[in-house]
Amino acid sequence: MPPQLLPLLLLLLAGPPAARPAPPTCYSRMLALSREITADFQSLQATEPSEPCVRYLPRLYLDIHNYCVLAKLRDFAASPQCWKVTQVDALKEKVRKLYTIMNSFCRRDLVFLSDDCNALEYPILVTAGLPGHQS
Numbered sequence: 001m002p003p004q005l006l007p008l009l010l011l012l013l014a015g016p017p018a019a020r021p022a023p024p025t026c027y028s029r030m031l032a033l034s035r036e037i038t039a040d041f042q043s044l045q046a047t048e049p050s051e052p053c054v055r056y057l058p059r060l061y062l063d064i065h066n067y068c069v070l071a072k073l074r075d076f077a078a079s080p081q082c083w084k085v086t087q088v089d090a091l092k093e094k095v096r097k098l099y100t101i102m103n104s105f106c107r108r109d110l111v112f113l114s115d116d117c118n119a120l121e122y123p124i125l126v127t128a129g130l131p132g133h134q135s
Helices: 003-014 026-047 069-078 087-103 116-123
Strands: none
Touching: 003 116, 026 087, 069 087
């Protein structure tokens, strides 16, 4: 085989270039950001017990399929507690970002399956167990 064909053969054997993943959709961005905010809030509650104001922040369990989430985000971002705590300021900034995405950019993509505001205060924890196994 002639040496000039070797690079061409290697290119053919390597296959087509890997396709780039699709950019995030509005829905996937809202879902990812809501999960990130919920995790950050839970982490904040676990790591900032020395800050008494953290205890008085509104609860932050987010479900982007619940109509009440918009009011929940607005209330959390406007809450006056912890205005000097850096982690809370960062969390409030993420909350404002999600509110803006949901209320402006992705408004047409939203589908609310519920308007149970109480579910955002006291979420039902789902536990996975073995089928047919009783504790």
